Amino acid sequence: MMAGKNGEKLRLAVTLNAYALSVIAVLIVVYLVGNVLGRMQFPTDGKEISRQFGLLRYVYPLVNPEPLEKYIYLTLVISITLVTLGFAKLATGYDRFLKFPPAHITGAVLAVLAAALLYYGYPSIAPPVTPSFFLAFARNILASITITLLMFLGFGYVSERARNLIVLLLAVGIVTYLARQVVTTGFDQIIQSTHYEVFAYPIIQQFLGDPILVTQRSQYGLYPIFLEPLWAFVTPRPFQISFVFALLFSFSFAAFICFIARTTVTWIVTIPLTLAGIVFSLLWFSFWPTDLYLQLFPLRLVFPAVALLLALRRPPQTTAWLVFSYVLLWLGAYWNLESGIIGLATFTSFVLIGGGEIRNAGWLRSALKFVVLIGSAGLAVFVLVNLYFLARYHVFPEWKQFLIHIQVYSLGLNALPIPRIGIWELYLGIYGLSFITAFQSVFTNRGKETDRRAGALSAMAVMGILYLYYYVGRSHNLVISWVSFPAFICLALLIDELLPLLARVKVRKVISHLAFLVAATIFTSMFMYINYFKVIHRNWFILYHHMDPFPVEVKITKSLEWLERSRVAADDDILFLTPYATIAQVRLGRPGQVHADGICQIWFEEDAREVVSVIENPKTRVVVLDGTSNCPIGEIVLHGAIDPKIPDYLQSNFDEVETPEDRGDGMRIYVRKS
Known part of the structure; x- marks a missing residue:
């Protein structure tokens, strides 16, 4: 044994x-x-x-x-x-x-x-x-x-x-x-970061009528389609x-x-x-x-x-x-x-x-x-x-x-x-x-x-x-x-x-x-x-009732009020090339004209060509550019990284106007010349 x-x-x-x-x-x-x-x-x-x-x-x-x-x-x-x-x-x-x-x-x-x-x-x-x-x-x-x-x-x-x-x-x-x-x-x-914007942009596009894998791309999958029924009860x-x-x-x-x-x-x-x-x-x-x-x-x-x-x-x-x-x-x-x-x-x-x-x-x-x-x-x-x-x-x-x-x-x-x-x-x-x-x-x-x-x-x-x-x-x-x-x-x-x-x-x-x-x-x-972590902590109820609006919400609100005062026609297109494009599109009630995964992630040549075509489209009356340190989309456009001819085109065909207060140093608004 x-x-x-x-x-x-x-x-x-x-x-x-x-x-x-x-x-x-x-x-x-x-x-x-x-x-x-x-x-x-x-x-x-x-x-x-x-x-x-x-x-x-x-x-x-x-x-x-x-x-x-x-x-x-x-x-x-x-x-x-x-x-x-x-x-x-x-x-x-x-x-x-x-x-x-x-x-x-x-x-x-x-x-x-x-x-x-x-x-x-x-x-x-x-x-x-x-x-x-x-x-x-x-x-x-x-x-x-x-x-x-x-x-x-x-x-x-x-x-x-x-x-x-x-x-x-x-x-x-x-x-x-x-x-x-x-x-x-x-x-x-x-909500102004690359990661949130690329995650949220397809949700907003699907909600506003640009379907995923038909006219709109989504980096992380078809989750916007799964979530779409929820937005019948609350706005996203x-x-x-x-x-x-x-x-x-x-x-x-x-x-x-x-x-x-x-x-x-x-x-x-x-x-x-x-x-x-x-x-x-x-x-x-x-x-x-x-x-x-x-x-x-x-x-x-x-x-x-x-x-x-x-x-x-x-x-x-x-x-x-x-x-x-x-x-x-x-x-x-x-x-x-x-x-x-x-x-x-x-x-x-x-x-x-x-x-x-x-x-x-x-x-x-x-x-x-x-x-x-x-x-x-x-x-x-x-x-x-x-x-x-x-x-x-x-x-x-x-x-x-x-x-x-x-x-x-x-x-x-x-x-x-x-x-x-x-x-x-x-x-x-x-x-x-x-x-x-x-x-x-x-x-x-x-x-x-x-x-x-x-x-x-x-x-x-x-x-x-x-x-x-x-x-x-x-x-x-x-x-x-x-x-x-x-x-x-x-x-x-x-x-x-x-x-x-x-x-x-x-x-x-x-x-x-x-x-x-x-x-x-x-x-x-x-x-x-x-x-x-040195971060902001806000109360849920304040968030929900908007008693203490976020600076980015203030920025968007003032921008849209300015556009209304400027008599932008209802059928005129407004192109937001900003990290907060998702919020702006919901406020406008129209999907974005750019169908990339997100405004902060315009990587492919087809996306760049689409941005150029939207800017050159006569129906595009206003172009709003802005950026942050980790989503410098406005700077990328103005420096010609999307297309070298875009800065000259904006200068020739658009007027850069005085923008609203509290807009931040990075915001630029261009209105097409009459």
């Missing part, structure tokens, strides 16, 4: 060491291949991209075709995933594998990683305008520990059910507060749009918390870690102190969140339920293509692994069934969307416009070099460990609840790897922060899986309490860091 146990230990040790050596070998090969490819010359002047897509000249410096780092990333993901799955399959026959990784090894590895991150500059993942994570942590550490200890001591006097309820209520309150930030943080500046002004997305924000993260609560046991640890990931990803994903880009969170989270809620249905999932789920998630791919695909992959991973499908003898037949289901649902939704456009607009949508930005960004627009040793490798390590743990749990067949936890781990690992592609696509330090929350959730799930294994160890309570202390301290420190 002893020989058998020793032999089992030896085989397990050999398996795990072989896995580790294989991963190291993959990393070495990728490093060598990267060095070879790094010596190759790639075109960086944008001429080839211009030939294909007609990007404007002022975008050329931002283009870096086919970043080398994408090949490194894809090679790492594919190789390490295959090696991980292969050796996880080999190791699942051994009960000893359930205790991998041992606590002391895990602690040592995490300590080494923490030291390495500190040495290599972990704060580099934070934008320059904000303090580093360690600085924020140091500032708040005493307060965080105090709050955490008070919570910890208080929990000692209540039941476990009451503790879980307290943690859940805390989560709801925090998510609600963060949703409020979507509406109120730096609002006046956000900035507050109303942001309020809707604040609700979607609350729904999305509430779905994540619900998913964690339904698939884990130790809420007191898993929910604080999940909240830490949410807060961390929000706080560090800001381009400027006043541009938190918060609308993009619900836009890219809604359908992955829906996928998690659909996955929570208790097995067995009937064919009718699967068809309904896949049709709904395929609709998410039209809402926003990338996040829709993430939702599909997340749901499929949970059902296959959490339902134990891959463990059954007929796993190949089950896999083919899912392929047929996914393909059939996708085809049905594609036909449905085309029929919708045909019935409503009498034309089929221009699908090339739906994919054009994915093509452009895949060529390296705005991409920066990814460090070969960076925080992104830690995320891949977390996801790899999640896959190992999920597969060994499923193949040891320890029960339905264990399968569900394994499905949750695999689903979040799949979601994390796919979200990480945003970082590879943009290679920007900011993006690595916003895609970090799946890694926090995977860590929470791993801890939940590990703690029961320590049930026979005397120090179990100490370890579980320590895990909670660490998780809650990190979370409270991050949450308190919100106070360090």
Whole structure:
């Protein structure tokens, strides 16, 4: 018997060491291949991209075709995933594998990683305008520990059910507060930023009668069509749009918390870690102190969140339920293509692994069934969307416009070099460990609840790897922060899986309490860091009733009043080339004549030609130019970047008039000469 146990230990040790050596070998090969490819010359002047897509000249410096780092990333993901799955399959026959990784090894590895991150500059993942994570942590550490200890001591006097309820209520309150930030943080500046304008412009155009993929383009998908029924009840002004997305924000993260609560046991640890990931990803994903880009969170989270809620249905999932789920998630791919695909992959991973499908003898037949289901649902939704456009607009949508930005960004627009040793490798390590743990749990067949936890781990690992592609696509330090929350959730799930294994160890309570202390301290420190943002906070009721109008609203109001006094005819066109064109078009009640993704994002030659044709159109009576530091559209037009002849044309055919008070230094109004 002893020989058998020793032999089992030896085989397990050999398996795990072989896995580790294989991963190291993959990393070495990728490093060598990267060095070879790094010596190759790639075109960086944008001429080839211009030939294909007609990007404007002022975008050329931002283009870096086919970043080398994408090949490194894809090679790492594919190789390490295959090696991980292969050796996880080999190791699942051994009960000893359930205790991998041992606590002391895990602690040592995490300590080494923490030291390495500190040495290599972990704060580099934070934008320059904000303090580093360690600085924020140091500032708040005493307060965080105090709050955490008070919570910890208080929990000692209540039941476990009451503790879980307290943690859940805390989560709801925090998510609600963060949703409020979507509406109120730096609002006046956000609605004049590139990110808000490009996000909101298609919504306004669709509302005013310029349909998406017919006459109007939309960078982030067909979400304006999904939202259109709401505008029958309220006008899509900035507050109303942001309020809707604040609700979607609350729904999305509430779905994540619900998913964690339904698939884990130790809420007191898993929910604080999940909240830490949410807060961390929000706080560090800001381009400027006043541009938190918060609308993009619900836009890219809604359908992955829906996928998690659909996955929570208790097995067995009937064919009718699967068809309904896949049709709904395929609709998410039209809402926003990338996040829709993430939702599909997340749901499929949970059902296959959490339902134990891959463990059954007929796993190949089950896999083919899912392929047929996914393909059939996708085809049905594609036909449905085309029929919708045909019935409503009498034309089929221009699908090339739906994919054009994915093509452009895949060529390296705005991409920066990814460090070969960076925080992104830690995320891949977390996801790899999640896959190992999920597969060994499923193949040891320890029960339905264990399968569900394994499905949750695999689903979040799949979601994390796919979200990480945003970082590879943009290679920007900011993006690595916003895609970090799946890694926090995977860590929470791993801890939940590990703690029961320590049930026979005397120090179990100490370890579980320590895990909670660490998780809650990190979370409270991050949450308190919100106070360090120097941004405007306005009361919701003041926002709604416009008791305290925004400066940009004052500017637009005075501009339109001036235009009315100037006797601009009702059928005359007014061209707003400003960051706040969305608000102006709603006030005018007419869609903009420019059908680019946004006035702040006139990148393609066809958009430039359209701007020129609108300015030269005799019906265009007034041209309003303005800009901000991150959307200098007025300056771009006046300097001839759109077309060199436009400045002379404006001078010859328009009079620059004295503009209203409080217009700001950047506003210019041109009225066509009689």
